[in-house]
Amino acid sequence: MSLRIVVTVKYVPDATGDRHFADDLTVDRDDVDGLLSELDEYAVEQALQISENSDDDVEVTVLTVGPEDAKDALRKALSMGADKAIHVEDDDLHGTDVIGTSLVLAKAIEKAGYDLVISGLASTDGTMGVVPALLAERLGVPQVTLLSEVSVEDGTVKGRRDGDAASEQLEASLPAVVSVTDQSGEARYPSFKGIMAAKKKPVESWDLSDLELEAEEVGLEGAWTAVDSASARPARTAGTIVKDEGEGGKQLAEFLAGQKFI
Amino acid sequence: MAEVLVYVDHVDGAVRKPTLELLTLARRIGEPVAVALGAGAGDTAAALAEHGAVKVLTHDASEYADYLVVPKVDALQAAVESVSAAGSLAAVLVPSSAEGKEIAARLALRIGSGIITDAVDLEAGDEGPVATQSVFAASFTTKSRVSKGVPVVTVKPNSTAVEAAPAAGAVESLAVTFSAQATGTKVTGRTPRESTGRPELTEAAIVVSGGRGVNGAENFALIESLADSLGAAVGASRAAVDAGWYPHTNQVGQTGKSVSPQLYIANGISGAIQHRAGMQTSKTIVAVNKDAEAPIFDLVDYGVVGDLFDVVPQLTEEINTRKG
Ligand SMILES: Cc1cc2nc3c(=O)[nH]c(=O)nc-3n(C[C@H](O)[C@H](O)[C@@H](O)COP(=O)(O)OP(=O)(O)OC[C@H]3O[C@@H](n4cnc5c(N)ncnc54)[C@H](O)[C@@H]3O)c2cc1C
Numbered sequence: 001m002s003l004r005i006v007v008t009v010k011y012v013p014d015a016t017g018d019r020h021f022a023d024d025l026t027v028d029r030d031d032v033d034g035l036l037s038e039l040d041e042y043a044v045e046q047a048l049q050i051s052e053n054s055d056d057d058v059e060v061t062v063l064t065v066g067p068e069d070a071k072d073a074l075r076k077a078l079s080m081g082a083d084k085a086i087h088v089e090d091d092d093l094h095g096t097d098v099i100g101t102s103l104v105l106a107k108a109i110e111k112a113g114y115d116l117v118i119s120g121l122a123s124t125d126g127t128m129g130v131v132p133a134l135l136a137e138r139l140g141v142p143q144v145t146l147l148s149e150v151s152v153e154d155g156t157v158k159g160r161r162d163g164d165a166a167s168e169q170l171e172a173s174l175p176a177v178v179s180v181t182d183q184s185g186e187a188r189y190p191s192f193k194g195i196m197a198a199k200k201k202p203v204e205s206w207d208l209s210d211l212e213l214e215a216e217e218v219g220l221e222g223a224w225t226a227v228d229s230a231s232a233r234p235a236r237t238a239g240t241i242v243k244d245e246g247e248g249g250k251q252l253a254e255f256l257a258g259q260k261f262i
Numbered sequence: 263m264a265e266v267l268v269y270v271d272h273v274d275g276a277v278r279k280p281t282l283e284l285l286t287l288a289r290r291i292g293e294p295v296a297v298a299l300g301a302g303a304g305d306t307a308a309a310l311a312e313h314g315a316v317k318v319l320t321h322d323a324s325e326y327a328d329y330l331v332v333p334k335v336d337a338l339q340a341a342v343e344s345v346s347a348a349g350s351l352a353a354v355l356v357p358s359s360a361e362g363k364e365i366a367a368r369l370a371l372r373i374g375s376g377i378i379t380d381a382v383d384l385e386a387g388d389e390g391p392v393a394t395q396s397v398f399a400a401s402f403t404t405k406s407r408v409s410k411g412v413p414v415v416t417v418k419p420n421s422t423a424v425e426a427a428p429a430a431g432a433v434e435s436l437a438v439t440f441s442a443q444a445t446g447t448k449v450t451g452r453t454p455r456e457s458t459g460r461p462e463l464t465e466a467a468i469v470v471s472g473g474r475g476v477n478g479a480e481n482f483a484l485i486e487s488l489a490d491s492l493g494a495a496v497g498a499s500r501a502a503v504d505a506g507w508y509p510h511t512n513q514v515g516q517t518g519k520s521v522s523p524q525l526y527i528a529n530g531i532s533g534a535i536q537h538r539a540g541m542q543t544s545k546t547i548v549a550v551n552k553d554a555e556a557p558i559f560d561l562v563d564y565g566v567v568g569d570l571f572d573v574v575p576q577l578t579e580e581i582n583t584r585k586g
């Protein structure tokens with residue numbers, strides 16, 4: 001038996017940097033350093049653990065849709081231990097919305113071949129948290145999402161989803177789409193050996209024509225949503241800051257009373 | 263007037279506040295038609311009518327509890343089709359919970375529509391509803407529209423004040439045929455969360471949070487006492503959650519809940535970007551931290567530089583005294 005896992009990983013602007021929008025109201029990727037979305041490291045980690053815990057022959061492929069620099073995200077995932085990588089890159093992808101992104105990802109996943117897709121719970125830039133559900137809908141396979149615990153055995157994926165009202169045990173047959181939370185287990189750091197090995201691992205590059213997609217189906221023009229304006233939030237007016245010299249709690253209570261919270 | 267479908271979040275018939283907020287927003291762009299599914303769906307009608315629902319479409323089946331997400335998508339799609347057939351549909355609004363976003367996304371794809379998630383405001387525009395989003399850890403505000411199909415928009419809790427507006431709320435049962443995918447993901451077990459008696463974190467008007475500075479699970483009693491004096495919900499930073507001092511369901515931030523209360527009090531929390539992502543839209547922000555350089559002080563309306571073990575008990579006592 002063999003198990004083919006595709007992990008979707010996104011290349012995002014560093015959240016600790018000065019993120020902002022370009023003139024066309026898409027994310028400015030030139031001015032801020034990018035990296036592998038931290039939450040996708042958990043997805044890579046779970047794929048590697050499933051692989052390590054399996055008697056089957058498991059292949060872990062990492063997949064990204066993004067600009068040229070997005071290769072950095074793939075390298076990071078490869079150095080953690082993934083076997084190979086696919087980079088979907090095309091100038092016409094600029095400004096793609098989530099419906100379009102899920103279309104490109106689904107086409108690439110089908111072309112790559114898969115038994116299991118693993119995604120992060122949300123990207124750290126768009127933070128929509130809907131790509132995994134969209135992939136399941138497009139691929140026509142079960143969605144087993146937001147898992148804080150996941151295991152795969154005999155063609156079945158099981159996991160725990162911690163929701164607001166309850167914690168649920170889920171189960172589905174493969175093929176399936178899974179997403180994992182940051183509660184699923186610390187992601188490993190790439191070892192020196194891993195980093196060296198990653199340099200030799202294959203990275204395939206596909207464009208829209210490889211996926212039999214037309215430019216009109218994606219990009220800013222093909223988007224089903226439109227951003228009309230983006231403005232920086234006005235800086236908060238400097239607040240009052242007091243040093244506690246024995247009366248700090250009382251002073252704070254006075255402030256809260258003044259604001260009618262008490 | 264065009265209809266606006268509102269997906270109802272309820273627990274055994276008790277409608278949760280974010281849904282009432284959606285009804286309030288829905289009235290700005292059309293006539294709200296509510297869709298309530300699962301056990302107790304029919305019991306939601308009175309509350310929904312009180313808040314403006316002209317019609318309440320209900321359906322109950324064991325599939326909603328036994329399988330993940332897809333049965334609800336099937337039902338919402340059936341509602342979209344029945345409303346579109348009878349009149350015109352201006353938008354579909356869904357609460358921005360983790361599940362709500364998944365339902366909305368799959369629905370949008372099926373009905374050929376774009377989707378906007380995590381709106382914090384919604385208004386009518388010349389080319390359809392305009393949604394406000396607060397992005398990049400609330401450092402930017404964007405205005406967006408769905409440009410194809412019936413707009414599907416998910417809205418965050420606390421985005422607007424609930425306004426009552428009594429309407430007919432006529433209950434109609436919805437005909438639903440489940441798709442082949444509906445039974446794909448089985449729910450094989452469910453452990454309900456124990457209620458603490460405190461308000462729901464995302465819906466609370468006041469949130470009192472503790473971080474690494476609280477220094478131990480047992481010390482969270484200080485945070486809880488302060489919360490109780492204000493009738494507030496308790497939040498925690500990821501550092502506190504990872505240390506096992508407080509449950510993950512109470513985590514505030516990028517990978518926890520995002521909250522937007524009238525008042526947020528951060529105790530022993532430094533204010534890392536991932537924490538800010540979940541609380542920066544709070545109306546009034548207060549912090550207690552012994553480090554005057556902590557980044558959280560950049561956000562505050564009022565800050566106390568001091569030891570929380572001195573400040574928090576004094577504050578709690580003062581509040582209790584004032585409340586008599
Ligand atoms: C601030 C901001 C707001 C946005 N708002 C909207 C909106 O309201 N509507 C809309 O249609 N689009 C929106 N977009 C665009 C949308 O976020 C992106 O098009 C998109 O790549 C998918 O959404 P996400 O990044 O939110 O992914 P999420 O749904 O949060 O991602 C979940 C997982 O999907 C996988 N994934 C996501 N994108 C990729 C990728 N490119 N390559 C590989 N794996 C990936 C990862 O595993 C990730 O962990 C927004 C973008 C930004 C930056």
Ligand SMILES: Cc1cc2nc3c(=O)[nH]c(=O)nc-3n(C[C@H](O)[C@H](O)[C@H](O)COP(=O)(O)OP(=O)(O)OC[C@H]3O[C@@H](n4cnc5c(N)ncnc54)[C@H](O)[C@@H]3O)c2cc1C
Nearest residue numbers: 473474475499500501515516517518530532536552553570
């Ligand atoms: C992908 C990702 C997602 C994340 N998601 C989240 C998230 O959802 N939520 C979240 O909170 N974090 C999140 N984090 C972690 C975040 O980066 C910070 O590590 C975390 O918020 C720090 O928590 P803290 O402020 O409690 O701890 P610290 O940063 O250690 O700060 C503790 C503060 O307490 C103060 N202090 C100590 N003792 C006292 C005392 N006696 N009295 C008063 N003050 C005292 C200190 O001065 C300090 O400022 C995420 C990180 C990553 C990488």
